Amino acid sequence: MNWSERVSPLVRSIPPSGIRRFFDIVAEMSGVISLGVGEPDFVTPWHIRESCVHGLQRGYTSYTSNYGLLELRQEITQMIETDYGVSYNPKCEALVTVGVSEALDLAMRAILSPGDEVLVPEPCYVSYQACVALAGGVPVSVCCTREHEFRVTVDQLAAALTPRTKALLIGYPNNPTGAVMSREDLAAIAQFAEQHDLIVISDEIYANLTYDGEHTCFASLPGMRDRTILLNGFSKAYAMTGWRIGYALSNEDFIAAMTKIHQFTMLCAPITAQIAAVEALQQGRPSRDRMVAEYDNRRRMMVEGFRNMGLNCFEPKGAFYVFPSIQNTGFTSLEFAEKLLQAEKVALVPGDAFGACGEGYVRCSYASSSKNLTEALDRIGRFVKPLLK
């Protein structure tokens, strides 16, 4: 019996993550310096971990409301109002999820009908396309280029628009490019969304990791609050990846629809992690600021390091990735990553793992100690030097 034929054709049609394939190669080797890690190198600050332990000791081991602990939703909505001036009702316009990944899945399933198209600027996080497709939608890639500093433009979106286009899925600051969108850039996108009645799903998980200037929350733009499903979480800013806590904020109808799916599939996010998230929002800002300052320092070092090697390197303004071009080495992204790994034992992720237009680039995470990063830059420099002659 060939069981694979019994797997749903939709699931079969989705290619496995390009990152996964590369991970299998890296996992075989020892002594590797990895710049392939998409999560903070800091462990969760102790006061946050300690609050979880304290919660367990007091017996917080039950389910919570489907929406999540009200206290957490209040902290979230208060923070969003203070930081970005957008207000949400914590009782019915906020949903705590198992990471932003779940929130993204819920958003897609809540709004898409079979065949609905979603505009997805690329390069982007690896699950965007798959989430749209698994919800029955059709992802439509919009290629962002180095020329526009990896920002998406209204012209590009307009070119990809069809009568079936229902939504736009954006993620800035961006993984893998580190690109950000200014308020003006986003205002133009907002106008476009309004004009074509699009729902905007804005994944702002890296919002707090913005280095030059302030992050603009898409929902804070005029008229965008109800049209936007704002996604964010605790993984990146508070170094809480393994806790799996994210959230969605939107109009009451969208949140109710997402909660309906969430209650039947997930019930609620783990209470232990929700308690820790409350602590992160109440007391975590100083530790968050310390980590951000450290990333910023490394970011400058990495950009300079790559440019000194002779690689064209866009200066990222957010997240913790640099996305240098490797086109002048003569290799494809995958060849470059594989040969570098074999020759110098440095792991990074081929750019095409984040969409076809990531070809010609590699993603290097600087969520690693400065010492590791300088060593990695030395090794990459040694590898690249003969290729550029």
Place this chain on the structure above:
Amino acid sequence: MSDKTIVVKQELLKLLDQDYQQTHEQLARQLRVEPAQIAKWMQELESDRIIVKCQPIINWEKAGLDDVSALIEVKITPQREVGFDALAARIYRFPEVRSLYLMSGAYDLAVTVEGTNLKEVAQFVSTKLATIDGVVSTTTHFVLKKYKEEGVIIEDEEADRRLLVTP
């Protein structure tokens, strides 16, 4: 010295505090200056005694040396002209004394003393420390276990447990 230089030098000190064994080249790249500049600053910081000394933190117990340390609360009578300083100097010059702080509160000096065994430390306190003119009283607390020194947890290190490649 410009404000900017002061900030960069403080950054250098923070990097050294994390890991003193980095090369000038490595430090230079992190701070985006020339390695020669790092060498110059290091020299200045050492001659100004801002960098006082660099030494490893050793888990002596693990190394098989069962030295004994004690924290001693010392009450003293401050002296005219020199206050606590002259008495402090008489105490900190003993090589057995590992650290010495002037304290607010119930006692005046906190002295850390190390010796090869309990008897040696007790002897030092009773014959050397307690007998100094101006020392009013001593209270000795022996250290049973060291958990953390100089900001470093002795036993467990929080290893990097991340997968090598993640999205």
